[in-house]
Amino acid sequence: MSTISRRTLITTALAAAAGGSGLAIAARLAKMYGLIPPDHGGLYGPGETLTYAAQRLLTTHSLAREFPRSMISTAPFANETDPPTDEFKRHQAGGFRDWRLVVDGMVDHPLSLSTSDLRSMPFRNQITEVVCEEGWSYVAEWIGTPLHEVLKEAGVQPQVRYIVYRSMEKDWWDSLDMADALHPQTFLTWGMNDGDLPVGFGGPLRLRVPRQLGYKSLKYVVRLTATDSMKGFGKGLGSASPEAGYAWYAGI
Amino acid sequence: MVRVTHWLTFVAFVALLVTGLEIVISHPRFYWGETGNVNIRPLFTIPIPSSRDTVPTGYKYVMPDQNGWSRYLHFQSAWLLVLTGAVYLVAGLWTGHFRKNLWPQRGNRGWGAYRGRMAQYLRRAPADPAEVRSYNVLQRTAYLGVIFVLFPLVIWTGLALSPAFNSAFPWFVNVLGGRQSARTLHFFVTIALVLFLLVHVAMVALTGFRNRMRGMITGRVDETEERP
8 A cells, every 4th residue: 555645645635625616616606697406405406406507508598399290199198187176177167267377476567367368469389299207208289378478478577587387286386497487488388289288288278398307397377476586485496396306407 | 547437437327227227117118219108009118017007017006106316316326427437538548548458459459359369258268367457359349338339328318318408409319219219229228238237247256356346446456366
């Protein structure tokens, strides 16, 4: 066994000091440019932060792959949802005419929109893939109002950093950073494959986020809240997913 | 540096393997092309129960679902693997490790050299004394294949499963034939890496496990303990 020489000791100490201060500077820069996810703490925080930061630098404006009409899946899979609540059944019986999407939080004009209000706003379509974290996928055409149109109408204030969205299903809530909230393919979706969005696929209203895994595309959306911080929303980890053990950012 | 990165890679690979297996049991069906789900005929299935009751497996029970931490750990270990690999590559080029220790030696690059060493293995003939401190042509080729073919492929097919990464680099998944093809290839490349790991550990055991382990941990090899 060789003894550790003074030179090795000094170089190692210098390298450690440089590495430490480098990390501190990187952390400060990352925070400044919004590259730290709300679930950055804990055992898996470093990996999650690296993934989110790397992807935010690479994919802020990139568009999810769109497919030709011929690639629309003839056998899409709706996945299972909790049994509908009485409240949901009432809405379904009434053809979702009284369904409301509430927009509140840090906005100049809080809104309460019916599904027909949404349909009267500028809408778009996209043929994109739903990708489940379990491994399966399907392609469908999605028709909806881009989220940025609704946020523009509500007048989102400049300090806002996240849009929190809630499902009518109990305990299902999530949030997007502004890069995904203002992304042109993030839709408040009410149509699928030239028809109304079926209940199994999230009808009457699903927030589709095609650049992230399927669990980020909440079904039965009833409320959007603009906020500058995730503190005070659940455990402050960004969504219900980290509380259930799943990553907040699902772009992987 | 070679030894440190070897063990970091080992830790990352085991974590990736265990968590990857955990993720696969949530949908133990594989497809070819862009899309695949329980309504589509699979290319093949692994005959195990699933951790989701939405997957028809023929089994009456559902495995415990551990995807949450498995996914967090899978991606964190992937970062460890990629960063370790980057350090190893730079160090390997800097020190000439690839050229000196892994690239087959001059006069040892023809088919004859491979056949000769293979025959030596099959006869269970003792290794040349030079092989205590150096790799033979079959070892060199296997290591180069793992380092420059299998690991890049497994990273590529894994990244091709990221919907956000694919939005920035669509060709990354498209050249593989679609998302489900990428997932199936990710699985096959993993199998190839596991096969390498099994043979690798078997060879270490056959040539003297303790001595080889000490060599890879401390860098010291006792040549008198060397077994053919």
